[in-house]
Amino acid sequence: MNAQANPLIKLKQKIAAFWNEINPDIAALGLLLLGLARRLSGLGERPLWFDETISAVYARQDISTLFALNNGDNHPFGYYLTLKFWIDLFGYSDATIRLLSVVPGVGAIWLVWLIGRRLFPEQSSITLSATAIMALNPFQIYFSQEARNYSFMQFWVLLAIWFWLRGLENSRWLDWLGLGSVSALAIIYNFTGAFYLAALYLYPLFRARLYWEKGILLRMWGAGAGAGVVAGFALFPKLTSRLDAIKNNFWIPEPEPLIILRTFFTFIFGAAPADLFILAFALAFVLLAITLVMAIPAWWRERRDSGLARTLWLLFAPLGLVILVSLAFQSLYLDKALIACSPFYYLLLGWAIFKPGTQKWGGAILVGIPLVIALLWSSLYLPDIYNGKLQPLYIARYNVNQINTYLAQQPAEAVVTATDIAWLPLVYYGAQALPPKYSLSDYPTPNIFPLLVEKLHSETIASADVGKRFKRFWVLFELYQGDNPLAEPRPLPIGLDIPWAHSKDWQVSLMADFDRKYTRVQAVELDRVLLVLYQQ
Incomplete structure (x- = not known):
């Protein structure tokens, strides 16, 4: 059956034509505003839970007491210090405390748009799809509201990736300086940021000779060394005092296969009612399986430094590094700590739907339809996420x-x-x-x-x-x-x-x-x- 006669191909062509008729930047801005509206809803509907209360208590102290309290905490001081300045200016109601996390959460939506345009410059439909998922799915909305550091970590990591992509293209010192500065901030806000940054600094080794000749390796690693010195100087006393405590007092389970698969459920749904969890998990697994079946062979055929290759790396390399450290040292594998991997899963889903260079309809149907179902289904649970009746895993919340x-x-x-x-x-x-x-x-x-x-x-x-x-x-x-x-x-x-x-x-x-x-x-x-x- 030719393309003119196949109704499924016609449908895909109409969808693609619709996207192409829209000004991509205007569409992305509209998604940004929609994401902002969803993140501003329900900020004060549920009381702070244990981790958020920690944040609120720290931030209400003077600076010396804040640092003294933080010495007994497993997280660095960056978010707590920012929250202190925030509530000193705007007050400390529950909604105001959570509002701080909305700012980087919304900024991350726009960064996904900017990053996607660099990874897939000729396919704005891929990036718009990822931006839409970023703006609308409950996982991102929840952690853009939670009074913790995950929203900030994602923002700093995505900003570092944006500088990194610019540096790989142009190798300007301004981009490498931006990468180094933002890398230090990512670690100062959340230690898990180091795993994402390690993935960035390792990637050029696959084409080390080319990047060395262009002067990229030396400049990039110089930026990384500078970031390490700054973050290490700021956090060294804490690291030396907390390593044993982290080793002896973490409750996080080791990353078994089902736990890893559950991460991709979380990236889309955030949470689901207990009686429907298996069904939602199965839908998320189908989405992941079909996308990987499409993406990995395409990457293998190309085997070059493409947008697809970089997307796969930015999704799986930090996740793999966390798994390795969890098995070798102490389990650190938490879905919410992998939040900065999720935008690259969304880009991969967009790639599978609007796969470039082909008129085949398979991705649009096999990935697009389950994804739309998942997003519409998960949006039904947003009111219960806002009020605390439904919550992501490992959140000990009650009224x-x-x-x-x-x-x-x-x-x-x-x-x-x-x-x-x-x-x-x-x-x-x-x-x-x-x-x-x-x-x-x-x-x-x-x-x-x-x-x-x-x-x-x-x-x-x-x-x-x-x-x-x-x-x-x-x-x-x-x-x-x-x-x-x-x-x-x-x-x-x-x-x-x-x-x-x-x-x-x-x-x-x-x-x-x-x-x-x-x-x-x-x-x-x-x-x-x-x-x-x-x-x-």
Whole structure:
């Protein structure tokens, strides 16, 4: 069947003609504004969770205290310092705190457009597709709102890649200076930035002779060395003091094949309801498989320094380096830490749909239709992501204000949290509310440290001392309640198989110990927390 008679080919041609009739820069600007609107929605609908509360507490201190607190943190100081200046100017409501992350999140949309135009200069439809995915998908929207450093890391990494691409083309010192400066910032905001930057500095080795003759290797590595010196000087004290802590206190699982595949689900969906997760995962897997089946043979046939080759490298090289370090040293593999890989997956999807140099319709149908379905489907969950009912993996979020209100209405002398992840938001939002909240000092994998407890005017307590100080007290345990957290307290039947969220062995043994020593007065589930009232 020829191209004139095939309706699928005609459809692809019409879509391509539609894209070509639009001014690409105007279309990209429209997507930027749409992405901004989505990121401004729901900023204050959900309370800060543990990691965001860390950010808020640090930023509300004076600079010397901020650095002292950061010495006990696994992240560098760049984001915290920026957030401090931000809230000093604009205030510290939840929405204002999150608004800071929106700025680099929106900037990253435009950088994807600029980078895509350099990788695929003759195919604006590829780059527009990637820009649209970047603007609209829940994964990018969520982390453009979260009061953490991932939005900034992605922005700095993408800006470094833009300078890198310009440097490979022109080898001007201004581009290499930009690359070095932005590289240092990427690391100062998030250590994971080093993996992306390593991929940039390794890529020219595949054509080392050519790049050496052009003077690119020497200039680029000089920029990298300068970035390393600046970042190392700024972060050396922290690195030397935290390596052992990172080695001994990280809960992140090793990157097994299913975990790696799940990353590509996360890049598109961000999250999905538990009862539909398998279906969403399968759709994401189909998208990945078809795209790679198309892209890898095309790259192998070319085997040259093309936009496709660079896109594949920028997607998989940082991911591979994280996997290697995770297996050799300590697992660092988190979907959200790989956020700066995701734009190159979006570009790869755009390439598969609008594959250049061919009139075949396969990519437009096999990739385009599942992608549109996935984006429309995932957009249905945005309201629940905004309000916290649905959340990405490894986000321990619950309605802390609702829990504090409930506890304040119950007669008890104290509240003790089985995990410090539960303790910190309760204290941050209810510092003056009774009863007072305590974190257990014998929690085996602590995420807090004495100075942080002191700055929140709280204290820790050993589990063995709880009964010595209080006759009637609450103990809070963290639960996994899926994507339908309880809005009202519900009694917990004794003997129920409890879905523990964190530190299962610790929480199980703690509950058994308290049940043995004290009388359980009541036990209720509320949102994603189990509240148990004990008395002597």
